[in-house]
Amino acid sequence: MTGHRVTRSDRQSTAGLAVSAVLLVVLFLLPWWDSDGSLRVPLVAILYYLALAQMWNLLAGFAGLVSIGQQMFVGIGVYTLLSFAEDFGVDPYLSVLLAGLVAAILSLPVAAFAFRLRGGYFAIGTWVIAEVFRLIALESDFLGGANVRTLTRESLGGYSLDTRNTVTYLMALGLAAGATAIVVLVLRSRLGLALRSIRDNQEGARGLGVSVGRAKLAVWVISAFWTGMTGAVILLHNPSTRAESAFSVLRWTALVVFIAIIGGVGSTTGPIVGVAIYWFVREFLEDAEEWRFIILGLIAAAMAIMAPRGVYGLLQKRWPVQFFPVRRRLVGPGVGGPAPGGPAQPVADAGHPPV
Amino acid sequence: MTLLEVRGLDAGYGDFQALFGIDVTVTEGETLAMIGANGAGKTTFLRVLAGQVPTRAGSIVFDGTDIAGVKAHRRVGLGIALVPEGRMLFGSLTVRENLIIGAHAGRPGRWDLEAVLDVFPLIRPLLERPSHVLSGGEQQAVAIGRALMSNPRLILLDEVSLGLAPVVVKSLYQALPALSEGGATVLLVEQDIGQALEVASRLVCLLEGRVSLEGKPAEVPRSDITAAYFGLPAGSGSEASS
Amino acid sequence: MEWLNAIVQGIMLGGLFALFATGLSLAFGVMRFVNLAHGDLAILGAFVAVSVTSALGLNPFVSLVIVVPVMLATGYALQLGAFNFTISADPLPSILVTFGLGIVIQNVLLETYSADSRGLDVGSIEIESIRITDAIAIGWIPLITLIVAVAVLGALQLMLSRTPLGRAFRAVSDDPPTARLMGINDRNLYAVAMGIAFATVAVAGVFLGIRQSFGPLDGPAQLLYAFEAVVIGGLGSVWGTLVGGLLLGVAHTVGGQFEVAYGYGSGPLVGHLVFLVVLATKPSGLLGRRAE
Ligand SMILES: Nc1ncnc2c1ncn2[C@@H]1O[C@H](COP(=O)(O)OP(=O)(O)OP(=O)(O)O)[C@@H](O)[C@H]1O
Ligand SMILES: [Mg+2]
Numbered sequence: 094m095t096g097h098r099v100t101r102s103d104r105q106s107t108a109g110l111a112v113s114a115v116l117l118v119v120l121f122l123l124p125w126w127d128s129d130g131s132l133r134v135p136l137v138a139i140l141y142y143l144a145l146a147q148m149w150n151l152l153a154g155f156a157g158l159v160s161i162g163q164q165m166f167v168g169i170g171v172y173t174l175l176s177f178a179e180d181f182g183v184d185p186y187l188s189v190l191l192a193g194l195v196a197a198i199l200s201l202p203v204a205a206f207a208f209r210l211r212g213g214y215f216a217i218g219t220w221v222i223a224e225v226f227r228l229i230a231l232e233s234d235f236l237g238g239a240n241v242r243t244l245t246r247e248s249l250g251g252y253s254l255d256t257r258n259t260v261t262y263l264m265a266l267g268l269a270a271g272a273t274a275i276v277v278l279v280l281r282s283r284l285g286l287a288l289r290s291i292r293d294n295q296e297g298a299r300g301l302g303v304s305v306g307r308a309k310l311a312v313w314v315i316s317a318f319w320t321g322m323t324g325a326v327i328l329l330h331n332p333s334t335r336a337e338s339a340f341s342v343l344r345w346t347a348l349v350v351f352i353a354i355i356g357g358v359g360s361t362t363g364p365i366v367g368v369a370i371y372w373f374v375r376e377f378l379e380d381a382e383e384w385r386f387i388i389l390g391l392i393a394a395a396m397a398i399m400a401p402r403g404v405y406g407l408l409q410k411r412w413p414v415q416f417f418p419v420r421r422r423l424v425g426p427g428v429g430g431p432a433p434g435g436p437a438q439p440v441a442d443a444g445h446p447p448v
Numbered sequence: 449m450t451l452l453e454v455r456g457l458d459a460g461y462g463d464f465q466a467l468f469g470i471d472v473t474v475t476e477g478e479t480l481a482m483i484g485a486n487g488a489g490k491t492t493f494l495r496v497l498a499g500q501v502p503t504r505a506g507s508i509v510f511d512g513t514d515i516a517g518v519k520a521h522r523r524v525g526l527g528i529a530l531v532p533e534g535r536m537l538f539g540s541l542t543v544r545e546n547l548i549i550g551a552h553a554g555r556p557g558r559w560d561l562e563a564v565l566d567v568f569p570l571i572r573p574l575l576e577r578p579s580h581v582l583s584g585g586e587q588q589a590v591a592i593g594r595a596l597m598s599n600p601r602l603i604l605l606d607e608v609s610l611g612l613a614p615v616v617v618k619s620l621y622q623a624l625p626a627l628s629e630g631g632a633t634v635l636l637v638e639q640d641i642g643q644a645l646e647v648a649s650r651l652v653c654l655l656e657g658r659v660s661l662e663g664k665p666a667e668v669p670r671s672d673i674t675a676a677y678f679g680l681p682a683g684s685g686s687e688a689s690s
Numbered sequence: 691m692e693w694l695n696a697i698v699q700g701i702m703l704g705g706l707f708a709l710f711a712t713g714l715s716l717a718f719g720v721m722r723f724v725n726l727a728h729g730d731l732a733i734l735g736a737f738v739a740v741s742v743t744s745a746l747g748l749n750p751f752v753s754l755v756i757v758v759p760v761m762l763a764t765g766y767a768l769q770l771g772a773f774n775f776t777i778s779a780d781p782l783p784s785i786l787v788t789f790g791l792g793i794v795i796q797n798v799l800l801e802t803y804s805a806d807s808r809g810l811d812v813g814s815i816e817i818e819s820i821r822i823t824d825a826i827a828i829g830w831i832p833l834i835t836l837i838v839a840v841a842v843l844g845a846l847q848l849m850l851s852r853t854p855l856g857r858a859f860r861a862v863s864d865d866p867p868t869a870r871l872m873g874i875n876d877r878n879l880y881a882v883a884m885g886i887a888f889a890t891v892a893v894a895g896v897f898l899g900i901r902q903s904f905g906p907l908d909g910p911a912q913l914l915y916a917f918e919a920v921v922i923g924g925l926g927s928v929w930g931t932l933v934g935g936l937l938l939g940v941a942h943t944v945g946g947q948f949e950v951a952y953g954y955g956s957g958p959l960v961g962h963l964v965f966l967v968v969l970a971t972k973p974s975g976l977l978g979r980r981a982e
Contacts, residue, residue: 159785161726206966209973210921212781213724216789217917218969221962224914228959342910347793354786383797390797394790397783398775500867524873536868538861545857552858553873598873 147272154358162219168340170324196321227340357403456506481648527601550597557599585616704939705836713887727792729913735892736899765888799906924978
């Protein structure tokens with residue numbers, strides 16, 4: 094076995110990392126040259142949609158947890174930020190972190206119920222629980238009931254408008270990049286190995302000592318945390334809300350699902366492609382929200398049947414490039430290391446028994 | 449008359465190829481036994497004939513037409529019935545319903561519920577029970593009866609004796625002549641060589657997905673069968689079996 | 691007395707929920723298929739009835755003669771043309787296709803019929819009722835709905851247990867590959883099941899439209915109630931679906947009574963909570979045979 098090693102990277106994914114690093118730096122520096130915010134402001138929505146899509150992708154594409162209840166974590170994030178910043182006077186940017194924590198904590202009892210259901214029934218079950226949260230928000234006098242609630246000037250502290258816009262933008266960028274990094278890191282960790290063995294063979298994974306429940310729960314809580322923080326940043330960007338929009342299944346799950354599916358679930362790059370396509374469609378159908386949903390819904394449904402790996406999957410079939418190094422490959426003489434341009438044979442997790 | 453002619457058949461699952469260039473001919477009215485070690489490809493062969501596993505190459509000519517591309521649910525109507533490995537009764541149907549559903553394709557013929565019960569009288573008192581409470585032998589009888597209900601011209605039996613006590617196996621095999629008299633040609637898979645030789649008019653042995661021997665039981669020396677079964681050089685079988 | 695009345699009205703409402711749940715339960719029982727557009731299809735059926743009644747001047751009850759076959763054919767075709775391609779061990783494709791379809795239906799309805807609420811007018815019977823006591827009266831429409839629900843579920847149960855079609859459904863539900871060995875065309879059978887599911891959900895949609903006003907976005911709520919009725923009753927049990935629907939109906943009206951009496955609570959919230967309690971304490975449902 095001399096000369097073999099297990100590696101996760103090759104020339105292409107190194108190039109991929111380099112490209113994304115450059116992109117990230119450009120986006121990071123954007124506030125300093127886009128002084129009027131004409132680029133930044135629309136970008137925020139794209140960025141938080143990317144964060145949401147990556148988190149849904151992590152659940153549905155890698156852990157088999159097809160959630161239609163992501164709006165509950167967005168809504169929890171929104172209302173946590175409102176309560177902490179408005180009612181308790183906590184710094185709004187610190188409250189973003191707290192929003193994530195509250196969502197993560199609440200995701201535990203949610204899992205206790207939802208994890209009793211499988212497949213399609215899990216999907217509807219999460220939807221029901223999201224409805225429960227929405228109805229509780231509507232009932233609660235403390236949270237403002239059915240009224241519109243606004244994050245006021247006072248609770249935003251002494252920050253100037255320009256600073257606020259810049260910070261919101263940078264937070265959205267951090268959430269989007271962070272969500273992508275989380276998916277990459279999770280997949281490269283032991284948790285990723287456990288998830289992959291579960292996806293390939295649930296019974297077999299159990300036999301190997303993988304705790305199916307614990308691996309799924311870990312991913313569930315991570316996704317809730319990040320989605321909750323994203324919800325809080327959504328409120329910073331758009332400071333008026335009501336229960337109907339904070340817990341909107343159309344905005345925070347349907348659109349997110351369409352983005353992920355069209356781009357490609359089960360890969361880290363897919364949602365990025367999806368969000369780019371979404372931007373494009375939105376530019377074209379700016380004032381026709383219904384048509385946007387009709388077109389994206391039809392494309393997503395057709396994709397789910399004909400191209401389950403999405404646009405990125407189709408691109409990859411033609412140009413087999415792996416952008417982020419998440420798969421381990423066995424490289425060495427006789428294994429046929431990744432030839433430039435040719436499809437590299439992924440040797441699934443060689444030599445690493447899932448734990 | 450030739451009922452079934454298989455030529456150059458390849459089949460497998462995903463990347464794995466289980467059958468390589470199988471040639472087998474079945475003549476109407478005979479009882480052909482297929483033997484072979486675990487994993488030799490016997491079940492796969494029967495499942496290809498029944499349409500449950502696709503044909504990758506070669507032809508399957510049944511009664512003069514190539515059926516390699518015909519879907520599984522249409523083959524019953526042509527007269528091919530499979531008694532699958534593991535019996536596979538429908539657990540939420542009663543024994544009676546399991547038998548009746550065998551006639552779903554509606555092929556005319558002499559087999560009906562009464563005729564099946566005459567061949568397997570042990571089923572009669574069990575008709576209204578849910579099939580999952582039956583013993584292994586009873587299940588096997590129902591599974592064969594269910595296949596007969598479709599009035600097959602070719603009945604494929606996969607390891608009838610699997611996991612059953614010798615007396616039970618014996619009583620099931622005693623029903624075989626009735627199947628032939630009823631107009632069905634029998635192709636049976638069996639691991640128990642002795643049992644197979646007793647009932648078969650002809651023998652085919654599979655070895656790692658290839659036919660390793662073919663002939664009439666009376667004409668093939670036992671040592672050749674053992675050699676073909678275990679993949680030893682011809683003539684060395686007697687040493688291996690001792 | 692108000693509380694007793696709430697329970698009586700809840701049982702009537704439960705008939706509607708059971709009617710909604712029937713198709714969901716059938717599709718899951720036969721092919722483990724979960725249709726997330728189920729509620730939107732009911733609303734679609736109700737809107738088709740709106741068009742049919744206004745175009746032909748028919749009574750909404752009579753419009754069922756047109757709506758039901760149209761929806762049955764749609765279900766059959768959709769299963770053969772699309773849903774069948776998503777049936778696999780992986781539930782993701784079927785969830786995505788039906789979820790996408792539901793969103794598309796909602797938005798197409800918004801585009802064609804606008805966001806306004808509609809109703810189906812069946813005439814004076816709508817306000818007529820049977821008086822039991824001074825405080826309790828049973829409306830004819832809710833009563834007819836309950837009777838129709840019981841009849842539909844009863845017919846379904848008879849079909850499944852007594853007819854060759856029902857036998858084939860049960861065989862396919864047990865083991866599709868072996869069912870094919872019997873000459874059963876499972877894909878076609880799935881289409882038949884989906885046709886029946888669409889037909890029953892169309893009936894439910896029309897009864898919903900007769901009972902109350904509805905809009906293009908009301909589908910998801912109906913999906914959730916139908917799902918809850920199925921899970922409360924127990925997967926794979928036809929009568930369980932009825933029991934689940936009735937219990938959920940009572941939860942809704944009692945929840946509504948809470949709101950009237952104390953100013954807090956609402957029907958849907960109490961309904962969801964009852965569902966969660968059943969899920970936590972008896973995940974296989976009240977009459978369920980198997981846990982899923
Ligand atoms: N569904 C399947 N997927 C992948 N490989 C399979 C499948 N079924 C069978 N095989 C493989 O095909 C080969 C032939 O199997 P088959 O079941 O036909 O053997 P057999 O002769 O019937 O064995 P036995 O006597 O044990 O029943 C085996 O190597 C087996 O592992
Ligand atoms: Mg076998």
